[in-house]
Amino acid sequence: MGISGTDVAKEAADMILTDDNFASIVKAIEEGRTVYSNIRKFLLYILNSNMPEGVPSAFFLLSKGAIPLPLTVMQILSIDLGTDMLPALGLGTELPEAGIMNRPPRSQNESLLNKTVVLKGFLWYGMLESAAAMAAYFFVNFQHGWPNVPLAASGAIYREATTLTLAAIVFCQIGMVLNCRTETQSIFKVGIFANRQVMQGIYFEVALIIALMYLPFLQDIFNTAPISVGGWIFLFLLPGPIVLIEEIRKYFVRRYDKINKGENI
Numbered sequence: 001m002g003i004s005g006t007d008v009a010k011e012a013a014d015m016i017l018t019d020d021n022f023a024s025i026v027k028a029i030e031e032g033r034t035v036y037s038n039i040r041k042f043l044l045y046i047l048n049s050n051m052p053e054g055v056p057s058a059f060f061l062l063s064k065g066a067i068p069l070p071l072t073v074m075q076i077l078s079i080d081l082g083t084d085m086l087p088a089l090g091l092g093t094e095l096p097e098a099g100i101m102n103r104p105p106r107s108q109n110e111s112l113l114n115k116t117v118v119l120k121g122f123l124w125y126g127m128l129e130s131a132a133a134m135a136a137y138f139f140v141n142f143q144h145g146w147p148n149v150p151l152a153a154s155g156a157i158y159r160e161a162t163t164l165t166l167a168a169i170v171f172c173q174i175g176m177v178l179n180c181r182t183e184t185q186s187i188f189k190v191g192i193f194a195n196r197q198v199m200q201g202i203y204f205e206v207a208l209i210i211a212l213m214y215l216p217f218l219q220d221i222f223n224t225a226p227i228s229v230g231g232w233i234f235l236f237l238l239p240g241p242i243v244l245i246e247e248i249r250k251y252f253v254r255r256y257d258k259i260n261k262g263e264n265i
């Protein structure tokens with residue numbers, strides 16, 4: 001005990017309760033689990049965008065240049081160093097998820113970046129984003145006559161295509177950061193707008209992508225261009241399905257957990 005305990009007892013103790021309240025142990029464990037969980041959410045969100053950044057380059061390489069590079073190096077940097085950072089940091093302020101104290105203790109040998117995080121980041125979230133990003137690239141070319149004409153390799157159409165590819169990744173990340181806020185609980189139950197820091201990060205990344213599209217000096221640096229009305233409609237249609245697809249997955253995970261525990265569904 002930190003207040004009533006003797007100095008000898010404190011020296012020999014592995015843990016000291018500064019307020020002499022055993023409930024503090026429970027709160028400390030909950031806080032520790034929350035911090036650990038939020039770090040994993042941060043890592044998962046950061047991993048999400050790696051796949052859609054790499055897949056366009058893979059299309060370029062595997063096609064031996066027949067598909068022009070859908071995403072430039074500077075555009076990739078704008079994601080890693082610009083649009084991703086604030087939403088990711090906002091995940092670190094997420095409140096404890098319901099049922100976090102009902103989970104069994106994790107193994108001391110378990111890695112922070114475990115198989116579940118890697119597979120979910122690359123093969124689940126990452127592939128969803130990659131599909132949307134490549135669809136955006138081909139969508140612009142389709143608007144300008146593809147496949148009857150070759151894919152644009154330079155000029156205004158090419159810049160618009162790479163810009164929409166970049167913007168598609170950013171708008172997918174809006175849905176992904178909402179997905180990452182909970183592991184199994186529905187985001188609608190937690191509250192979409194409940195985490196103010198995450199929402200501020202979303203507002204920032206949307207403002208940044210608009211600036212990259214429409215400010216001339218940024219257009220020159222990042223090889224971007226304004227997009228069409230059809231392009232904007234395409235972008236606004238992305239976050240909703242991404243959230244709903246993940247909500248369906250989480251629903252079945254919760255259902256499976258209840259069956260295993262013998263609870264009524």
